[in-house]
Amino acid sequence: MEHEVHKRFPANPEDYKLYEEVGEGFSATVYRALCVPLNEIVAIKVLDLEKCNNDLDGIRREVQTMILIDHPNVLRAHCSFPADRSLWVVMPYMAGGSCLHLMQSDFPEGFEEPVIATLLREVLKALVYLHGHGHIHRDVKAGNILVDKNGAVKLADFGVSACMFDTGDRQRSRNTFVGTPCWMAPEVMQQLHGYDFKADIWSFGITALELAHGHAPFSKYPPMKVLLMTLQNAPPGLDYERDKRFSKSFRDLVAACLVKDPKKRPSAEKLLKHPFFKHARSNEYLMRTILDGLAPLGDRFRELKEKESNFLLQNKAVYEDKEQLSQQEYIRGISGWNFNLEDLKAQAAVIDEISTKNLDNKQKSKDSKDDFDGDNGVGKTSSSAMDNHCANPKEDGMQDLQDLEGPFSSAFSGRPLQALRACFDVCEDDIDAISPNSKDPLQLSSDSISQKQQQSQVDLEIRKINGENLAKSFSVPKNINVLGRQKFSSGSLVPEHVISPSSHIAGDVERVDLNQKQQHERNFSGPLLYRQMRDCTAASGQEESLEGRLVQRKGRFKVTSADANSKVAPVTNYVSNQVGVAANYPVNTASILPTLHFLLQQNAQQRDQLMKLIKSVEQSSNRMIETTTDVGPSEQLQPFQALSTPRERELQTHLAQLHQSIISLTEDIQKLKMKNSQLERQIGALMSKGGKFQMENELRRSNHQG
Numbered sequence: 001m002e003h004e005v006h007k008r009f010p011a012n013p014e015d016y017k018l019y020e021e022v023g024e025g026f027s028a029t030v031y032r033a034l035c036v037p038l039n040e041i042v043a044i045k046v047l048d049l050e051k052c053n054n055d056l057d058g059i060r061r062e063v064q065t066m067i068l069i070d071h072p073n074v075l076r077a078h079c080s081f082p083a084d085r086s087l088w089v090v091m092p093y094m095a096g097g098s099c100l101h102l103m104q105s106d107f108p109e110g111f112e113e114p115v116i117a118t119l120l121r122e123v124l125k126a127l128v129y130l131h132g133h134g135h136i137h138r139d140v141k142a143g144n145i146l147v148d149k150n151g152a153v154k155l156a157d158f159g160v161s162a163c164m165f166d167t168g169d170r171q172r173s174r175n176t177f178v179g180t181p182c183w184m185a186p187e188v189m190q191q192l193h194g195y196d197f198k199a200d201i202w203s204f205g206i207t208a209l210e211l212a213h214g215h216a217p218f219s220k221y222p223p224m225k226v227l228l229m230t231l232q233n234a235p236p237g238l239d240y241e242r243d244k245r246f247s248k249s250f251r252d253l254v255a256a257c258l259v260k261d262p263k264k265r266p267s268a269e270k271l272l273k274h275p276f277f278k279h280a281r282s283n284e285y286l287m288r289t290i291l292d293g294l295a296p297l298g299d300r301f302r303e304l305k306e307k308e309s310n311f312l313l314q315n316k317a318v319y320e321d322k323e324q325l326s327q328q329e330y331i332r333g334i335s336g337w338n339f340n341l342e343d344l345k346a347q348a349a350v351i352d353e354i355s356t357k358n359l360d361n362k363q364k365s366k367d368s369k370d371d372f373d374g375d376n377g378v379g380k381t382s383s384s385a386m387d388n389h390c391a392n393p394k395e396d397g398m399q400d401l402q403d404l405e406g407p408f409s410s411a412f413s414g415r416p417l418q419a420l421r422a423c424f425d426v427c428e429d430d431i432d433a434i435s436p437n438s439k440d441p442l443q444l445s446s447d448s449i450s451q452k453q454q455q456s457q458v459d460l461e462i463r464k465i466n467g468e469n470l471a472k473s474f475s476v477p478k479n480i481n482v483l484g485r486q487k488f489s490s491g492s493l494v495p496e497h498v499i500s501p502s503s504h505i506a507g508d509v510e511r512v513d514l515n516q517k518q519q520h521e522r523n524f525s526g527p528l529l530y531r532q533m534r535d536c537t538a539a540s541g542q543e544e545s546l547e548g549r550l551v552q553r554k555g556r557f558k559v560t561s562a563d564a565n566s567k568v569a570p571v572t573n574y575v576s577n578q579v580g581v582a583a584n585y586p587v588n589t590a591s592i593l594p595t596l597h598f599l600l601q602q603n604a605q606q607r608d609q610l611m612k613l614i615k616s617v618e619q620s621s622n623r624m625i626e627t628t629t630d631v632g633p634s635e636q637l638q639p640f641q642a643l644s645t646p647r648e649r650e651l652q653t654h655l656a657q658l659h660q661s662i663i664s665l666t667e668d669i670q671k672l673k674m675k676n677s678q679l680e681r682q683i684g685a686l687m688s689k690g691g692k693f694q695m696e697n698e699l700r701r702s703n704h705q706g
């Protein structure tokens with residue numbers, strides 16, 4: 001293994017000259033720079049510590065990992081130091097940029113097979129090293145594969161890496177939801193048994209597809225949908241028909257990595273011996289084939305940003321709706337987002353009731369063929385499964401949900417998946433229905449389109465009045481008959497207008513168009529767009545900083561003020577906002593009334609359920625306490641011993657503890673009550689004294705006047 005000579009890089013910002021920007025991540029901007037004392041060009045990642053919020057541990061971890069690493073295929077950091085309110089990480093300059101940027105600027109349809117084999121072999125070497133040293137990278141993707149001017153390939157970005165030997169908190173962190181949705185292994189999403197280095201092998205398989213097509217499977221879909229599709233659909237793969245240009249060994253490699261059961265995935269070491277890598281060539285080959293004649297990285301990066309800017313400006317002209325713009329940014333920026341499952345779960349749980357109701361009523365009709373296709377045709381490999389599903393399109397959604405109940409239901413509380421599923425179905429329906437490019441022969445009639453437009457108008461107005469955040473995180477259940485039309489959907493976790501043409505028809509047409517015609521424009525990185533979005537709104541004088549609404553950032557998942565509200569009391573929140581709408585906009589009052597009724601009903605139902613739950617917990621805890629207090633000490637253990645499973649015993653213990661805390665709380669309340677009545681008495685006494693004093697004063701005054 002060739003090791004780089006380690007020079008001593010100064011840890012002082014004054015020793016560096018920053019040149020142009022060459023990359024942008026969610027929390028960092030990367031510059032080309034000169035290390036003056038060493039006269040060497042480097043890259044400096046400037047991490048905005050404010051943007052990183054509380055994740056200083058994560059940053060420290062990333063930097064430590066980067067400094068300790070010593071492998072030619074892993075990007076190491078020369079040094080790092082604080083500068084102003086940021087942290088500078090000095091690294092080797094990778095003049096070719098990331099494979100994602102290379103594809104975006106020059107290879108929109110993906111790379112040729114020998115290039116892919118060469119890139120992937122180098123990435124695998126990095127993974128063998130990392131896994132061997134106990135690290136899980138957790139964010140393997142084209143955006144993190146960097147190429148230097150000589151065609152050397154390095155895996156970068158340890159922002160979310162984890163150590164497999166961690167204990168305590170860090171071990172627990174491996175039960176959290178990190179990575180970027182399209183590349184994320186099902187077990188990482190599921191959260192059932194944690195995960196290990198095999199999660200990287202899944203992401204590696206997805207990256208292989210990304211390099212082959214220019215974008216990752218499902219990349220056109222919003223994160224929630226990606227989550228569902230990854231768990232629910234057969235794994236993506238190379239398609240015999242569409243991907244004829246690729247070899248069987250490539251198909252096999254991808255299929256070997258994209259197996260849902262992590263145990264069945266090969267290790268990085270084993271993969272390295274796969275026949276596919278016979279196609280791999282040298283670094284020089286990469287230099288000749290993908291780097292030759294390329295503009296400098298800074299120029300390419302600037303061009304990409306300009307493209308983004310133009311795209312957003314065009315959209316802006318169409319929608320004149322900055323909320324929609326931010327959502328466009330969100331969808332297309334999927335690659336830059338990491339997720340915190342707790343956020344998703346919390347939101348999912350909130351709307352579960354609503355959608356469960358929808359589904360129970362069997363009002364759901366949906367042909368989910370589109371689900372399967374992804375945008376790269378990968379679904380074809382498993383079309384037989386799909387055919388079965390679609391035997392009766394009306395039942396398809398239900399069937400899908402039932403399939404999901406098993407492994408996935410335990411990852412979410414209750415049945416929120418149904419909620420998600422319902423929400424996505426509607427969105428997809430809508431897209432299909434209005435898309436001029438729709439392959440679905442059952443196009444909506446012009447009437448229904450105009451109904452959608454009317455609906456869109458109402459939605460738009462509601463949003464305008466409520467403030468854009470409201471609809472963003474929690475939207476009105478759509479099964480309510482608004483404008484006399486029954487819609488079979490539920491509140492959307494993903495902001496409905498992201499994909500629902502009922503809100504923004506033009507936007508989705510645009511998006512479908514974009515997917516079909518301009519593949520090379522699809523996968524711009526999230527961070528880039530995020531930044532562009534800000535530039536764009538600022539330029540038009542409509543600046544309402546996205547960050548301004550940011551309440552909390554969890555990993556790279558933003559929780560906006562509306563998100564936060566929705567977690568606390570989304571339904572009530574919505575109602576109160578909607579009341580405001582009704583008051584201000586009489587035109588919409590009629591359409592909002594059913595919503596209010598529905599929400600009220602939901603509230604009542606939820607309250608009833610809560611009451612029942614509280615009652616049953618109280619009863620069982622009382623029963624247990626009675627048993628434990630009515631018997632002698634030796635017998636007290638019996639209820640626990642009689643329970644068959646450790647889980648039951650654990651629950652009983654928990655109940656006993658709960659009961660204890662109820663008792664002590666009750667005592668506290670009693671004490672407080674006593675204190676309160678004492679205080680009341682004192683106040684009463686003081687008041688009567690004051691009253692007397694006042695009366696005496698008045699008497700004195702009247703006597704004096706008399």
Ligand SMILES: Nc1ncnc2c1ncn2[C@@H]1O[C@H](COP(=O)(O)OP(=O)(O)OP(=O)(O)O)[C@@H](O)[C@H]1O
Binds near residue numbers: 024030092093095101
């Ligand atoms: N050493 C480097 N040389 C050249 N370009 C680089 C280098 N490091 C990063 N970049 C570019 O900057 C981009 C952002 O960097 P990086 O991924 O480290 O930031 P980040 O905030 O961790 O991103 P994210 O978390 O969104 O993946 C990369 O995608 C790459 O294009």
